[in-house]
Amino acid sequence: MRLPLLALLVNGPAHGYELKHALEALLGAGYPQPNVGQIYVTLGRLEKAGLIVGEEVEQLDRPNKRIYRITEAGREAVRAWFGDATVAPRVRDEFFIKLALASRAGAASQIALINKQRRRYLKTMRELSRLAASEDRGNRVAHLLIEGALLHLQADLEWLDRCQEELE
Template sequence: MRLPLLALLAKEPAHGYELKQTLENLLGAAYPQPNIGQIYVTLGRLEKAGLIEGQDISQSARPNKRIYQLTPAGRETVAAWFEEPTDEPRVRDEFFMKLALAPTPGDQIALINNQRRHYLNTMRDLSKLAATEDRDNHVAQLLIEGAMLHLQADLDWLERCQEELE
């Protein structure tokens, strides 16, 4: 949550609830909805770390709101995040560990079949979500498509595992 909030604040100053709404609108229903409490806790930590600074703004008939903006150190942190490649591939995989440690070949095949069913159900759910998601929200559509492509690759890999074990 830390770096996505900094990236949003790199675009413009905002308060916590605006950041939550922006994330929800940008990522759509396919991405877990951010918890407003987590956002405010993270903003407090970022401010203590000197990456953002907040300013209280008076509002009539409402409590003050705190608007946050990046500090120079925060801008450097965001720039470094965007420049750094994301770690891939997943070498430490819990399913593979289960597969490797399953007591018998029959148990391994059962694990593969169970995982395959899970991936296919997830793929079906994502397809439904893609059909209901706002077509103009290209970021959310790309997120769903990327998840589906990863699932397809995982399904192909399960097929390869099963071929090798049989």
């Protein structure tokens, strides 16, 4: 959450609600949206780290609001973030750990775990497909996000099939 907020502040100062709405508008409903409390906690941490500076702005008919501006150190953090490739693949997967420990712990059947996970992935795929159909077609970023999530789920389902074949 830290770096996406910093990246939004590169375009100019904003307060927490503006940043939340900017994320929602950019990413659409397919991306888990942070609550405004998370946003403000993160902004506080960014300010303590010297990556942003907050300033109280007086409002006549409402409570004061805090506007945040990115610092040069914050701009450098954003440049470094965009300069680094994202870490992949997902090696630390909680489901895989469960699968690996199931027979050893004697707590669950590996095949039952695979089937439960498959049902969860299929349910998520249906939800994302409905979301894709309802999402504003003009928001290409949101559609690409949903499409990417669907492709990951498809690959995860294929991997579950492979696991089941290997373990049966």
